[in-house]
Amino acid sequence: MGACLAVPRLPWVPEALGRGNTLRRPACVHWVRPLSWLAERRAAGANVLGVELAENAIRLADLPMARRPTVAVLGHEQDGIPPEALDLLDDVVEIPMIGIGASLNVAVAGSLVLYKLAGMA
Numbered sequence: 001m002g003a004c005l006a007v008p009r010l011p012w013v014p015e016a017l018g019r020g021n022t023l024r025r026p027a028c029v030h031w032v033r034p035l036s037w038l039a040e041r042r043a044a045g046a047n048v049l050g051v052e053l054a055e056n057a058i059r060l061a062d063l064p065m066a067r068r069p070t071v072a073v074l075g076h077e078q079d080g081i082p083p084e085a086l087d088l089l090d091d092v093v094e095i096p097m098i099g100i101g102a103s104l105n106v107a108v109a110g111s112l113v114l115y116k117l118a119g120m121a
Contacts, residue, residue, distance in 0.1 A: 003114065004028035006037055006071070038088040041071050048073060050089040051113050052081050057094035060112060065119035072117065074110050 007013050009031045021027050030037075042048050046069040073089060075081035081089075095109055104112075115121055 004030055006030040006032045008034050035084060042088060046071050048088055048090045050081050050092045051109050052092050053094050054092045057092040060093055060095045060116060063093050063116045066117040070117055072113050074106050077106050
């Protein structure tokens with residue numbers, strides 16, 4: 001089991017990764033064009049899973065452990081996953097929330113989903 005980041009090469013991303021990396025080793029980062037990269041991963045047999053509020057979404061508690069390579073797609077904290085990427089998703093998982101908040105911090109949401117996919121919960 002392993003995990004890497006696949007991120008677009010936007011001007012602010014390298015600095016954010018450098019500042020937020022608390023690992024003892026350099027992070028595994030792939031610089032990608034997101035839409036074509038997702039299509040390639042899907043064609044290669046990976047499950048592409050979006051973390052998003054959507055009809056027919058799987059509740060986080062019901063998300064099974066990953067049995068094959070899986071890509072977790074996390075959208076912007078305010079805007080979610082871009083519409084042009086939604087068609088590339090095989091499944092969508094949502095994290096139920098109670099109260100007035102509409103979304104979690106993207107790092108927290110990603111951590112919860114990856115923990116569940118790894119079979120830790």
